Amino acid sequence: MKIIPALLMLAFFAISSNAQNQAILGEDTVRVSEHVWAIMGFPNIGIVVGRDATLVVDTGLGPRNGATAAKVAKRFAPPNKLYLTTTHFHPEHAGGASGFPAGTILIRDKVQQDEMEKHGAEMIEMFSSRNAQWKELLADAKLPPPDETFDKERVLDLGGGVKARLLWFGGAHTKGDELTFVEPDKTLISGDVVQNKVVPNIYGDGGTPASWIRVLDQVAKLGAVHVLPDHSAVGDGSLVAQEKAFITDLRTRALELKRQGVDADEAGKRLTVEFKTKYTDWQINSVSGFVKSVYAE
Numbered sequence: 001m002k003i004i005p006a007l008l009m010l011a012f013f014a015i016s017s018n019a020q021n022q023a024i025l026g027e028d029t030v031r032v033s034e035h036v037w038a039i040m041g042f043p044n045i046g047i048v049v050g051r052d053a054t055l056v057v058d059t060g061l062g063p064r065n066g067a068t069a070a071k072v073a074k075r076f077a078p079p080n081k082l083y084l085t086t087t088h089f090h091p092e093h094a095g096g097a098s099g100f101p102a103g104t105i106l107i108r109d110k111v112q113q114d115e116m117e118k119h120g121a122e123m124i125e126m127f128s129s130r131n132a133q134w135k136e137l138l139a140d141a142k143l144p145p146p147d148e149t150f151d152k153e154r155v156l157d158l159g160g161g162v163k164a165r166l167l168w169f170g171g172a173h174t175k176g177d178e179l180t181f182v183e184p185d186k187t188l189i190s191g192d193v194v195q196n197k198v199v200p201n202i203y204g205d206g207g208t209p210a211s212w213i214r215v216l217d218q219v220a221k222l223g224a225v226h227v228l229p230d231h232s233a234v235g236d237g238s239l240v241a242q243e244k245a246f247i248t249d250l251r252t253r254a255l256e257l258k259r260q261g262v263d264a265d266e267a268g269k270r271l272t273v274e275f276k277t278k279y280t281d282w283q284i285n286s287v288s289g290f291v292k293s294v295y296a297e
């Protein structure tokens, strides 16, 4: 009898870790909170359902995935108006916008749109060169201009008392990272800014470790109870403090080694060993990339 739960757990982890790397989104959803659901995949897609409108956060990689996300979102409330927003401009988050039906209202922060215009096409090219499947998924990806952009905050009233606050607090993983805070659920759809035990990463000319910490201080004030990250498991509000603690620890240690004259490559190697030992339940392959970002700050 005891072996059955163990096997079920194994099967569950096999499925969930597979889903995390699976570039083709499925149609199954998990419920995050009263009005928020998610398709768990690459990346996790957030779906916020109000009485009159539904908001989808992120598109999946390429239009085929975008069409799946839209279809699943529509199923919750077919007559609802459809909004789409994206956590950042990277292709698995925003490269499926053209798969959404006509009439979908696309909104994102201005800084993110600016990055999209500068680097969006080049990122799609880069992702396409990684493997044949991604190339095919991105073959007809278009980057439609948003219907609306905002500076720091746009509140979407989805009806029936459900509100989604779209927020830009500054640069972290990218310059334009957007966060969505759903009320009354107190659910944070956190993009790459808050993950569940995943090493943070700053891509290209994104934010800095210091600006990431400042963003997290703002996020903490929201008082999230549920957190839906985009590349890891759903968690509670404690993920915000956990992310800040990890980044602060890694930044402090990297700055210490820098002061001692250790070069960035060597510091990355040493801190990877140190943090693997210290954070045993985190997915740590290497912290070298983030250490480089600290050195470059």
Ligand SMILES: [Zn+2]
Residues within 6 Å of the ligand: 088, 090, 173, 192, 203
């Ligand atoms: Zn990204």
Ligand SMILES: [Zn+2]
Residues within 6 Å of the ligand: 043, 090, 092, 093, 192, 230, 231
């Ligand atoms: Zn991503």
